[in-house]
Amino acid sequence: MLTTEEKTLAVVAALEDIKASDITVINTSKLSSLFDRMVIASGKSNRQTRALADSVAVKLKEMGEEIHGREGEESGDWVLIDLGEVIVHIMVPAVRAYYNLEELWGMKHLPGAIAKEAK
Numbered sequence: 542m543l544t545t546e547e548k549t550l551a552v553v554a555a556l557e558d559i560k561a562s563d564i565t566v567i568n569t570s571k572l573s574s575l576f577d578r579m580v581i582a583s584g585k586s587n588r589q590t591r592a593l594a595d596s597v598a599v600k601l602k603e604m605g606e607e608i609h610g611r612e613g614e615e616s617g618d619w620v621l622i623d624l625g626e627v628i629v630h631i632m633v634p635a636v637r638a639y640y641n642l643e644e645l646w647g648m649k650h651l652p653g654a655i656a657k658e659a660k
Contacts, residue, residue: 543606548627549578555600556582559593561631567646577626581642583634587617590631594620597629 543551549566556564561582570577584590591614598608601624610623618636622629630642 543604545577545626548601548606548624549580551600551604551606552580552597552624552627552629555596556580556593556629556631558600559584559589559596561589561593563637565643567643569646572646576628578628579642579646580627580629581637582629582631583637584617584631585633587633590617590620590633593631594622594629597622597631 553564553566561584563581563583565581567579567581568577569579582593584593594611594614598611601608606624608622609625611620613620618633619640620631622631632640
């Protein structure tokens, strides 16, 4: 079983293999008990987001990790992959801009003391 860091690095490598853009990793360990890392990436099209999701799933399965869930592949606008302590969001740019998960989870909206503690 991989550590959270190893799993996160494997996800990023799988995304880079299929040319994902704007890959962001957010440490959510002090913000949520559900997962420790959130990886967000963009694909140029619905087809690419599905290919990126497949790349992540295949790579992690090859490494012996379990995929707990996959959602959104029908439309491909926003694909979510649940790897337990690592959650992966792959979106087309318009959807990513609309939901702006980086700001939501990036603690910019939290009071200063809480944001510093969460880092």
